[in-house]
Amino acid sequence: MRKAWELAPTGKSKMRCMVKATLAALGLIWMSGGPVVAQTADAGLMEQGNTLYTTNCAICHGADGKATAASVFPALAGSSSVEDAEIIVTNIHQGVAIMPPFPWLTDEDIAALATYIRNSWGNSFGEVSASDVASIRADLEPSGEVQSVWDGVFTEAQAKQGQAKQLMQFHSYLLKRDSEIKIIIFT
Numbered sequence: 100m101r102k103a104w105e106l107a108p109t110g111k112s113k114m115r116c117m118v119k120a121t122l123a124a125l126g127l128i129w130m131s132g133g134p135v136v137a138q139t140a141d142a143g144l145m146e147q148g149n150t151l152y153t154t155n156c157a158i159c160h161g162a163d164g165k166a167t168a169a170s171v172f173p174a175l176a177g178s179s180s181v182e183d184a185e186i187i188v189t190n191i192h193q194g195v196a197i198m199p200p201f202p203w204l205t206d207e208d209i210a211a212l213a214t215y216i217r218n219s220w221g222n223s224f225g226e227v228s229a230s231d232v233a234s235i236r237a238d239l240e241p242s243g244e245v246q247s248v249w250d251g252v253f254t255e256a257q258a259k260q261g262q263a264k265q266l267m268q269f270h271s272y273l274l275k276r277d278s279e280i281k282i283i284i285f286t
Contacts, residue, residue, distance in 0.1 A: 139218065139223060139225060139226075140214050140215075140217075140218040140225070140226050141214075141226060144210070144211050144214050144215075144226060145211075145214065145215055145218065145219075147208075147211035147215075148211040148212045148213075148214050148215025148216070149215055149219075151204070151208055151211060151212045151215070152212060152215050152216065152219075155201060155204075155212075156212070156216075159171075159172040159198070160172055160173075160174070160175050161174075161176075163176060163220060164176035164177075164216075164219060164220035165220075171197065172198075175216050175219075175220065175222070176219075176220030176221060176222070177220060177221040177222065178222065181216050181217050181222055181224060182217070182222075182224045184213060184217070184224075184227045184231060184235070185235050187213045187216060187217065187227070188209055188213055188227065188231075188232050188235040188236065189235065189239060191204065191209050191212060191213065192204070192209060192236055192239065193239060205229075206229040206230075206232040206233045206236065207229045207232075209227075209229075209232045209236075210226075210227045210228055210229045210231065210232045213227040213232070214226045214227050
């Protein structure tokens with residue numbers, strides 16, 4: 100199995116990605132666009148995957164799959180590295196490098212998300228089924244319990260509420276920031 104750093108761009112490609120990410124961060128260019136979806140995957144699965152991707156992944160990998168900071172986060176658009184369903188499922192479930200794990204996603208959620216990633220932005224690698232995900236997850240080493248700043252200080256119910264609130268605040272901040280960047284760029 101390949102490591103996350105083996106999937107990152109290198110050489111001239113890395114330099115181009117870094118320049119684009121820097122210009123986008125400075126608001127000098129706009130790196131956005133809807134996904135170009137392959138027609139081979141189930142439309143319902145793709146829609147569910149799109150929702151999950153937008154909520155959980157686009158912040159780092161970009162709405163267009165081209166990554167927001169390509170020197171840190173790998174681009175998924177046009178990437179042959181997403182062909183391997185085992186890598187995608189493992190990375191989503193357990194995280195990799197600085198990517199956090201998403202252990203609360205069900206097999207169906209991960210299947211939809213993996214299918215969306217594998218069939219958007221010029222990728223065309225087919226569907227991943229919930230049974231494929233279950234099989235891959237069954238072979239994974241336990242990743243340990245995911246810890247947060249809320250653990251050990253509050254009751255379990257309070258911790259879940261605090262984590263949810265913190266996540267919502269973070270997403271609100273990012274949405275506000277992105278809309279401010281769009282206003283700056285287009286005015």
